[in-house]
Amino acid sequence: MTKTKAGLPVETRKLEGWGRYPTASGLVMRPEKLSAVREAVTSERWTSVLARGLGRSYGDPAFNPEGCTLFTERLDRLISFDPQSGWLRAEGGLSFRSILDLFLPRGWFLPVTPGTRHVTLAGALACDVHGKNHHRDGSLGRHAGRLRMLLASGEEVECSAKERPELFHATIGGMGLTGLILEAELRLVPIQTAxxxxxxxxxxxxxxxxxxxxxxxxxxxxxxxxxxxxxxxxxxxxxxxxxxxxxxxxxxxxxxxxxxxxxxxxxxxxxxxxxxxxxxxxxxxxxxxxxxxxxxxxxxxxxxxxxxxxxxxxxxxxxxxxxxxxxxxxxxxxxxxxxxxxxxxxxxxxxxxxxxxxxxxxxxxxxxxxxxxxxxxxxxxxxxxxxxxxxxxxxxxxxxxxxxxxxxxxxxxxxxxxxxxATFRAMYPEFPAWLEVKRQVDPHDRFRSAQSIRLGMHSQEVLSR
Amino acid sequence: MSTLQGLRGRRICLVGSTSGIARALARQLASRGAILHLGARDLEEAGRDARDLELRGGLPVGFSRFEALDLASHPVFLEEARRQLGGLDCVVVAFGILGDQERARRDFAYARHVMEMNYLAPASILSHAGAMLEDQGTGGMLVALGSVAGDRGRPSNYTYGSAKAGLHAYLQGLRGRLAPAGIRVLTVKPGPVDTPMTFGMGFPGGRLTARPEAVARDIVRAMDRGNEVLYTPCHWSLIMGVLKAIPESIFKRMKI
Structure with a gap:
């Protein structure tokens, strides 16, 4: 067993996405306290980190083979819920499954859901998932309120479509590369029946x-x-x-x-x-x-x-x-x-x-x-x-x-x-603008994934090892 | 009332509430309508847990600082918990550290710390909690987390194991002493559980590692039924039965 300075346990695991291709081996930590996740993000024991939700993305976006992959599913606490408006605030590791278990019986449903319940709030926002109602309601990010981000510097900031909008929009769909989503607000929708x-x-x-x-x-x-x-x-x-x-x-x-x-x-x-x-x-x-x-x-x-x-x-x-x-x-x-x-x-x-x-x-x-x-x-x-x-x-x-x-x-x-x-850059013309935001909040490319390394989603040359 | 029949409305103080098993247990108790008070050293975490439990269970959840090794503070902590709960039906003692056996072997001051955290401190809070319930005269229940490691000493973790063995014996005595007052004592002996305590030791995900939610479910059931000793998951009862039956002369040569 290896431990970080404050005694946080890490282990080496086989890493893969839901498609089970590709696979890699890397360090894994599963923080259950805020102090642990804060230490992990700024720790000098590894050069980079990545938050992972429940690992339902298919390829290589949800693991970091060279630094430490943070399994966030146990940082899943509810923070507030307003039964008048449907606004829910919770830690990023809360799963859609848990949201349904807790709120479906009270008459609330997810505003947007992918084809599986086994995703986390933060993971779904980082992928800006869509559902069967995209033509009408857009993707998940449209229904998000404020996010609380843990940045590479260790600083914690709040952002939303109104407050620090560049960070908010770069984080929605930003594949976890702008920082770690500690908390997020999502507006649930009322339903009459299940x-x-x-x-x-x-x-x-x-x-x-x-x-x-x-x-x-x-x-x-x-x-x-x-x-x-x-x-x-x-x-x-x-x-x-x-x-x-x-x-x-x-x-x-x-x-x-x-x-x-x-x-x-x-x-x-x-x-x-x-x-x-x-x-x-x-x-x-x-x-x-x-x-x-x-x-x-x-x-x-x-x-x-x-x-x-x-x-x-x-x-x-x-x-x-x-x-x-x-x-x-x-x-x-x-x-x-x-x-x-x-x-x-x-x-x-x-x-x-x-x-x-x-x-x-x-x-x-x-x-x-x-x-x-x-x-x-x-x-x-x-x-x-x-x-x-x-x-x-x-x-x-x-x-x-x-x-x-x-x-x-x-x-x-x-x-x-x-x-x-090259394909990625051609397909995503807004990538340079996104990268500018990443450069501001993560100048040393602390947040990396196997995918971000493969696609060159960094300001510096980050070589795959 | 000698058991927590139904658990609804029971006032339960969880000591060491940020431990992996305690968190899972708290969620299940909250969803069954128990009224909770959390004691932990990390107040930021305890506060967040309390808010989470309130939103899940719909009942207010209190919390206050608990310092395991400050034994003099234990009665004060329990008084505060009782005050906030408006009475006390049950105390669950869930803190402890696994420690590093290698280090404990080389550094006895560290071994002493492991023993204090797993025996002295739990015995202290249980002793005060027992006396408090006895004074109240309303029955109630004490629950403490022991370990299968306390059933037999092994080279790989005998510092931790010996402290848990001490705790088991203490609970046995307490059970007998408090029985006339209608107070139940539940000793929980979990096998390895997939919590921060065991993460990184190579067995999470393995067949013998239990999920904390499953262990919590077993504990809730045992509390509800008023059991005295619980092995969780249940197959550990069988495994430890076999291990305890092996003669010492053979056991000492076994690499387990």
């Missing part, structure tokens, strides 16, 4: 799917489309539009209406061991895509569904990332402007087909206006694909990068494991 009215609409090809998205987005808060990446020819881009809105008490059956905030129990499963060679391989993925489309087609229409299975279907399977086997997988999520969306989507789907690559879960969604800086979303279409790591994949993804870049699009940093620095 149920969602879901509408399922199949679409036989890409054009009709995009038309459905455009038609219904204006009227429904939650919308996302699942895409069959195996279908070819006239069915290319066929999929299922899944619309949702919070059910009102009057929508519920009488028996349920008496206790409208009751949560569905939900089945749980887990992937206990590494799937040998990957449970998900091209054959099973192909079979899944066709079967899923036909199943959903039969479910077309409206139904009532419990809130958590609706937003977090994959949370029902613990460690589902193990299904891809030992070599891991990458998620490839890009956004392109509406004007170039159709041609890019067709190009990407055809390229996948040529390469014989099918994606297990592929999601198409329309984004509303973006938040600027390093925040990922902007107005247009976003497509998410996932691929097991196989030989030749990265060359193929480089090819996709070029298509996305030409279309004026960009990749999501929270899912990136492999893009190159």
């Amino acid at each position: 149920m969602i009215r879901q509408q399922v609409m199949p679409a036989g090809d890409l054009d009709s799917l995009m038309a459905l998205l455009e038609e219904h987005d204006t009227r429904v808060p939650y919308s996302v489309a699942w895409l069959d990446t195996v279908a070819q020819g006239r069915s290319l881009g066929r999929g299922v539009l899944l619309l949702g809105q919070h059910a009102q008490v009057s929508d519920l059956p009488v028996a349920h209406a008496r206790n409208p905030l009751r949560r569905g129990a939900g089945l749980r499963a887990c992937v206990p061991v590494e799937a040998p060679g990957g449970l998900l391989n091209p054959t099973t993925i192909r079979a899944f895509n066709s079967t899923y489309f036909n199943l959903q087609k039969r479910k077309a229409g409206e139904s009532l569904i419990a809130l958590e299975p609706y937003f977090y279907p994959l949370d029902l399977v613990d460690d589902w990332n193990r299904m891809y086997g030992r070599s891991g997988f990458v998620q490839y999520q890009f956004v392109v402007p509406a004007s170039t969306a159709r041609s890019t989507l067709v190009g990407v789907l055809e390229a996948c087909a040529r390469k014989g690559l099918a994606s297990f879960l592929s999601v198409l969604k329309r984004f509303g206006p973006g938040a600027g800086n390093l925040s990922f979303p902007f107005e247009g279409y976003t497509l998410t694909l996932d691929f097991p790591v196989v030989p030749g994949l990265f060359e193929f993804l480089d090819e996709l990068d070029r298509m996305v870049l030409e279309a004026g699009g960009r990749l999501y940093l929270a899912k990136d494991a492999r893009m190159n620095p």
Whole structure:
């Protein structure tokens, strides 16, 4: 066991993101007190640090292989809650799961949520996550109030859209590189019930799917489309539009209406061991895509569904990332402007087909206006694909990068494991302005991640070791 | 009232409230409607914990400074806790340090510190708490965190283990003495738990390391049922049963 000066224990661990690619080994600390996190950030025992939430980003943004990675999930205390306005203030390590456990029964829901509850408040803000309501409500940062930041100097400052706005906007989507988010305020939204009215609409090809998205987005808060990446020819881009809105008490059956905030129990499963060679391989993925489309087609229409299975279907399977086997997988999520969306989507789907690559879960969604800086979303279409790591994949993804870049699009940093620095700079034109803010609050690049080193997100040359 | 049946409305003082197990325990007690007072050396942390518990449980939570090695301050601390709680039903003693056995071997002054933190100081606060409950004449409960390390001395941690063994015996005696007054005494013997005390020792995440939430759940259940000795997780009862049965002549040659 090794300890810091004040006796804070550290250990060496294998580090990886949710996609389990890439992996590294590095020092880890898990502060449970403010004094510990303050000491860790300024300690001379390591040259750099990075805060990690629950490690649900996919590639390498949530670990630091050369300094110390701070696991923050136990700094998760509530600080205040105003039941009139819904403003919650809490420590950055508080998980969305805990927020739901504590506040769903009181009639409050997250203003924006990604597809898993296993993220922390600070981690979600650092990635500026989006949800199925982005077209209407924007990304998470739009619903944040003040942040309390621990800077590289050890100084603690508050920032918000009004107070130190440059720091605030550089931190939202800033991948934890501007400082450590000690506390954050988030405005929860009131709900009447813990149920969602879901509408399922199949679409036989890409054009009709995009038309459905455009038609219904204006009227429904939650919308996302699942895409069959195996279908070819006239069915290319066929999929299922899944619309949702919070059910009102009057929508519920009488028996349920008496206790409208009751949560569905939900089945749980887990992937206990590494799937040998990957449970998900091209054959099973192909079979899944066709079967899923036909199943959903039969479910077309409206139904009532419990809130958590609706937003977090994959949370029902613990460690589902193990299904891809030992070599891991990458998620490839890009956004392109509406004007170039159709041609890019067709190009990407055809390229996948040529390469014989099918994606297990592929999601198409329309984004509303973006938040600027390093925040990922902007107005247009976003497509998410996932691929097991196989030989030749990265060359193929480089090819996709070029298509996305030409279309004026960009990749999501929270899912990136492999893009190159030049691509990153071209995709994020606001990077120089962001870097200027980082230079002011972190002149010696104290906050670094494997990703920030790979992409050169620093004012100085920081070499990967 | 001899147990904390239901726990709702019970006035509980948690001593050493910023320890990993105490924090998890406090959240579960708060969510079950217990009224809490926290004692810790780090008042900034205790204050933040108290606010968190208030927002989770919906009841006010007090806190005050507790200095384990300032034995003379223990009765004052308990008085303050009782005053803030408006009475006292239960005291949970959850502080302690694992210490570094290597250092304790070379530096007996340090060994003495480990012993004081894990035996002398807990015995002192328990003794005062027992007397206070007895004076009140309303029954109640004492809970203290021992350790499986106190069941058998091992080269790797016998300074810590011997102090916990002393604490176990002290609690046994206290249990007998306080039984006529309707006061229960619960000795908790956790195995390794994934807290700051054990982080970095190579076993967190391993099969034998428990999550603090699971240990806290076991403690709440034992408090509710009025148990006397709790091994948590429960398989440690079996493991220690076997280890205790091994003759000393063999045990001394075992590398465990």
